[in-house]
Amino acid sequence: MDPVRLTDDELTLRCWRPDDADAVYRACQDPDIQRWTTVPSPYTEADAAHFVATAPDQWAAGTVATFGVFDSATGELLGSQGLHRRDGTAELGYWTAPWARGRGVTVRAGRLVARWAFDTLRVHRLGWQAVVGNHASRLVAARLGMRLEGVTRSGLAPHLGDEPQDGWLAGMLPGELRAAGPDDAALARAARQARTYLTAQPTIEAGGYLLRPVTETDVPALVELCRDPAMAEFTTVPVPYQPSHAAFFVRLARDRWVAGDGAVFAITEPAGRLLGTMDLRLLDWPARIADIGYSVAASARGRGVATSALRAVCDWTFDALAIDRIEWRAYVTNPASRRVAEKAGFTVEGTERGHTLHRGTPVDTWYGALLR
Structure with a gap:
């Protein structure tokens, strides 16, 4: 599969290039990215170089479509989107650079990838999973239209050698991708609850x-x-x-x-x-x-x-x-x-x-x- 470029008015999603390594390294120093995703921890410059260098081969093999998410006007790195394909289905993963959070970047980028997966790749299901407690990622999935389907007990180990952790599972079928627009009442409530649970329990x-x-x-x-x-x-x-x-x-x-x-x-x-x-x-x-x-x-x-x-x-x-x-x-x-x-x-x-x-x-x- 050849790499594709996806765009909207503000974002450009494209295959990683070697000159993206420095920006990837800076983004992945973020503690939340290392805690909640599968990136190595600690994250080195060599890890970043390997990540961007192997992206074209993954595209060519047709197994993983990895996108860097960039500001269309400035070229600044804003995040990452990855689509893992298997047997007519795909799983969506993402992270957001710490300097790009709170702007709806990951939802917009995820919508572009999901639409491409359904319309061009013709997948019949798009899935998502995250370690229980990753409320920000769950909120993004919900804003895309994903339906929470359950918990896999001790089913996820983000890093080699980690103790297995419980994971949330969600999915979306063709026709369920949520259109762009403001949060409805349920999503506004979800956002409020996510903000609370991303902080320490109060006294x-x-x-x-x-x-x-x-x-x-x-x-x-x-x-x-x-x-x-x-x-x-x-x-x-x-x-x-x-x-x-x-x-x-x-x-x-x-x-x-x-x-x-x-x-x-x-x-x-x-x-x-x-x-x-x-x-x-x-x-x-x-x-x-x-x-x-x-x-x-x-x-x-x-x-x-x-x-x-x-x-x-x-x-x-x-x-x-x-x-x-x-x-x-x-x-x-x-x-x-x-x-x-x-x-x-x-x-x-x-x-x-x-x-x-x-x-x-x-x-x-x-x-x-x-x-x-």
Whole structure:
């Protein structure tokens, strides 16, 4: 296959040339490119020279079509697009030079490549994959029209010798390429959530208490919290609750933030003592609805801890994640949880008969919600 040139009003996509090596080397010093893509890390001038020198051979073999993305007016390198072909399908990969981010370059370039793949190469499916946590890449895929299809568990290892990591998978069929234009409501929400999850999980002030990420140092306090008989009665925590369960919960909390599936907060006194937890889960992507659960240590009950923390987490969720509705559920035998939800502004909407299995037995639950 001979190299092709793709253009729009502002971008030129062409095969790499030897004189592109210096710009590729500078771009690939970026920590995010080295973290999220398959480029070598550390990235050397020899790596850049090899990358651009082998591009024509890959085109000739018909296996990989690699494009440098350049500013049509200045010739400045803006990014890279790669199309890996196999059996009538192709997979799209890309990176953006750090100096070109925030300008929509990768979406525009990706649209050019995708249209060429469907119209000229006649592929019947265009796929994409990325390590879970690469929210910027997932947002680009969504803006192109890709549909998120699942997670490959321990399915990706970007660099030789890396531990396998979970990966997102998405795909697009002919006719599904999204036309150029502003984000619709769902994509605007996806962009807001991506911006939040690309940063560290925050610490939130909550009426004299703090909400912070759960850490390994919380394991002993979590064990004490979850061995409270009320936790066994009203939640699904394992019984008997062991330190290994708490350690798993800490890993789950960390992974939830990385994946953008929600957020787990420890509720603490300013001095650091753990008083409880807040567990927020997003129900889709991009999420419009979330649900929330909470627990408070016996010694902290009756002091407004849960109400203050719930209000603070909900305020943060509406602002940082652009969520429209936060749902709450509790067993009908747990009026204390209902009082907390109502004090925080939730409206109880009904009773779900036999909704939840509690240690093998169906139980009725109240359900309610707080709207933005």
